[in-house]
């Protein structure tokens with residue numbers, strides 16, 4: 402019997418423990434353990450909805466304890482803080498600060514990444530982030546009063562990747578819907594991007610379509626604008642422009658937590674991502690795997706796997722199969738990311754998708770349904786189609802009975 406410890410229950414880690422737990426846990430063949438500091442799983446690409454008050458936690462959050470019980474894996478609510486490769490142990494710290502050691506035969510690190518402030522002065526003090534459900538909830542607690550308060554208020558979002566764009570669009574939509582009920586409050590959203598176009602990692606024609614849709618929704622976009630400093634209530638750009646706002650959110654770039662660079666000799670890159678071979682094993686220890694945003698995984702064409710939800714999900718599926726092969730003494734196959742394209746939600750009824758290697762750009766309501774399907778596919782791995790269908794039906798029903806956003810305005 403082997404003990405497989407997975408650290409981090411996000412897009413990659415939770416799918417992996419689900420698959421491993423179902424394969425091995427039920428028959429008691431191997432021990433599957435998840436180490437995760439949070440009590441509930443929220444799919445990260447939807448965190449902007451928590452910040453905008455449109456996420457339904459009752460239906461779409463997953464309790465790790467309950468999920469682990471149903472899928473035959475054990476959950477330890479704690480954070481990994483140290484690795485001892487010789488003893489095959491990790492140190493974990495719980496919410497009270499108590500540390501303990503957890504041993505493993507195989508270790509999988511899937512702790513994701515956070516926004517990169519590129520050491521820009523004042524950002525950590527004066528900007529909010531959307532790197533966890535807790536941060537998104539804190540953002541919501543500050544955005545909600547601005548949506549309700551009389552007069553015009555202003556939010557600046559730095560970084561026009563998927564996170565920044567989807568948050569800007571969601572906030573603009575919520576503001577527009579609230580304006581149908583009351584006309585004395587208005588929220589202005591400014592999206593700031595250092596590159597010459599929004600969504601710089603996607604194809605140019607997609608950027609253009611999303612840009613036009615955002616502008617139509619009332620979002621102000623400033624491209625070629627590099628923020629040099631953040632202060633209370635204002636951002637100062639490299640060319641001296643001052644952008645005032647009631648609230649500032651930082652959603653630019655990614656980097657991994659610094660502790661990953663101090664893991665008992667494991668190799669990391671400048672973003673603190675752990676370097677792995679094509680088989681997802683670390684370059685120095687083949688009993689340790691890394692998947693998702695915290696891995697730098699090489700691809701046959703010389704590129705590396707991008708830090709995207711789709712890549713995290715594919716890596717989890719691949720690794721579940723490869724761990725089974727490894728346990729049977731078979732050779733592991735390399736992970737090759739299959740890019741299914743990119744879909745960006747612009748509000749509640751519209752999305753733009755780039756498919757077939759950027760040859761096909763689609764937009765509209767149907768593409769928005771495709772965006773939702775990506776989330777439902779993640780849920781399908783966690784629960785199976787029966788429960789996903791029930792969740793979709795319940796969500797529709799609730800949507801007809803309840804206001805579209807969390808705190809009904811009174």
Ligand SMILES: Cc1cc2nc3c(=O)[nH]c(=O)nc-3n(C[C@H](O)[C@H](O)[C@H](O)COP(=O)(O)OP(=O)(O)OC[C@H]3O[C@@H](n4cnc5c(N)ncnc54)[C@H](O)[C@@H]3O)c2cc1C
Pocket residue numbers: 408409410411412413414436437438439444445446447448449479480481482511512513514531532563564567692693694695708709710711712713744745
């Ligand atoms: C608002 C937002 C919108 C996005 N939109 C898109 C999109 O449209 N399309 C797309 O492809 N990607 C999108 N992304 C990126 C996508 O969410 C990530 O690529 C994906 O979640 C990475 O999966 P992961 O499992 O590596 O990390 P995560 O999903 O971040 O999970 C990491 C997990 O590790 C846990 N953890 C952290 N530290 C520790 C520790 N020390 N010990 C134990 N556990 C730990 C965390 O609590 C978390 O549960 C978006 C991201 C954000 C924030």
